[in-house]
Amino acid sequence: MKIGCAVIGASGYTGVELIKILLRHEFFEITYFADSSGEERIERLYPAFRGVFEGKTERIDVDQIAKSCELAFLALPHTRSMEVVPKLLDRGVKVVDLSADYRLTLKNYEKNYVKHTDPHNIQRAVYGLPELYREKIKGADLAANPGCYPTAAILALAPFAKHFDKNMPVFVDAKSGVSGAGKKCSTNTHFVKINENVFPYSPVVHRHAAEISQKLGELTEKEFELTFVPHLLPVTRGMLVDCYFGLQKDLDPLELLYDFYSKERFIRIVDSPPDVKSVAGTHFCDIFAMRNGSSVYICAAIDNLLRGASSSAVANANLMFDIEEGHALSEIAYIP
Numbered sequence: 001m002k003i004g005c006a007v008i009g010a011s012g013y014t015g016v017e018l019i020k021i022l023l024r025h026e027f028f029e030i031t032y033f034a035d036s037s038g039e040e041r042i043e044r045l046y047p048a049f050r051g052v053f054e055g056k057t058e059r060i061d062v063d064q065i066a067k068s069c070e071l072a073f074l075a076l077p078h079t080r081s082m083e084v085v086p087k088l089l090d091r092g093v094k095v096v097d098l099s100a101d102y103r104l105t106l107k108n109y110e111k112n113y114v115k116h117t118d119p120h121n122i123q124r125a126v127y128g129l130p131e132l133y134r135e136k137i138k139g140a141d142l143a144a145n146p147g148c149y150p151t152a153a154i155l156a157l158a159p160f161a162k163h164f165d166k167n168m169p170v171f172v173d174a175k176s177g178v179s180g181a182g183k184k185c186s187t188n189t190h191f192v193k194i195n196e197n198v199f200p201y202s203p204v205v206h207r208h209a210a211e212i213s214q215k216l217g218e219l220t221e222k223e224f225e226l227t228f229v230p231h232l233l234p235v236t237r238g239m240l241v242d243c244y245f246g247l248q249k250d251l252d253p254l255e256l257l258y259d260f261y262s263k264e265r266f267i268r269i270v271d272s273p274p275d276v277k278s279v280a281g282t283h284f285c286d287i288f289a290m291r292n293g294s295s296v297y298i299c300a301a302i303d304n305l306l307r308g309a310s311s312s313a314v315a316n317a318n319l320m321f322d323i324e325e326g327h328a329l330s331e332i333a334y335i336p
């Protein structure tokens, strides 16, 4: 008997990726899927599902979800998740939330987003980055899936937490494919703006800076200052994060990365700079490092929709249900 699960936000980009992964999952089965209309035929919206996965979405009904599901993936915009999470937890449904609603401390969340309506459950949430918090995720009933930029940046920088030169700034210069912004078109994601173009957006003040700083601050046990500049790339999926910082100690960064991630199946330390195409369609994070005197350059590449969202969500759910972490996750990139 499979474990029933809900995909809430099934008509969105990360929701669709969740469906694709869950269709090949041996232990989870989609028994409920919802969007805001409650009347979208998924195969009409995404004809790629024709003959494979068809059906009409529901509206969010927590009692119905609890009847058929032990687990819910929330692929909802921030603020929408915190309306639903407490009701699902009260009904005994475990949750993996892809939004930002449970990733930050209350203070940090309210500074960067809006007033939180479910502060109580922030404490209960475990940050869903298995390489750093695997044991805690196993015992969690609420996993806060990391943001896409934070996933790549934290995986790149965490191994150096004890070695940053406090007198030198840390820069993260990041690039994302347009699907990172979700399915709704905006001025920045309009074809005419993004085609044959690259540009920064929300430099320095982007909300993911707060998430990266908070997590690295926890690891370094002091306030972590970061200059973060995201850019949009004219590609559909993929994320590349370039990090620059100073070292307080003489060490080989590539060697440190190899050691830190030696047991991690989904981290590949690479000896030449990674690229987004080599990880697109997979759960891998490829990381490269190079030293220039006392400065270090690290580059990490992920698929923003998978390692940066949906495959991480399934990895977290696997851990929460005592299933092998990598079960149903993809390892071969879309080639050519």
Ligand SMILES: NC(=O)c1ccc[n+]([C@@H]2O[C@H](COP(=O)([O-])OP(=O)(O)OC[C@H]3O[C@@H](n4cnc5c(N)ncnc54)[C@H](OP(=O)(O)O)[C@@H]3O)[C@@H](O)[C@H]2O)c1
Residues within 6 Å of the ligand: 008, 009, 010, 011, 012, 013, 014, 015, 034, 035, 036, 037, 038, 059, 060, 074, 075, 076, 077, 078, 080, 098, 099, 100, 146, 147, 148, 179, 180, 181, 182, 183, 184, 304, 305, 308, 309
């Ligand atoms: N895209 C990425 O690369 C990425 C990476 C990491 C994290 N995330 C996070 O993951 C979440 C989902 O992102 P996305 O890119 O998949 O967004 P999206 O493409 O805009 O999809 C959002 C989904 O939420 C549904 N929704 C919105 N309000 C709802 C409501 N009141 N009731 C039921 N369904 C509702 C939408 O339904 P309708 O279609 O009916 O509006 C849609 O299915 C966001 O919090 C985002 O920040 C995204």
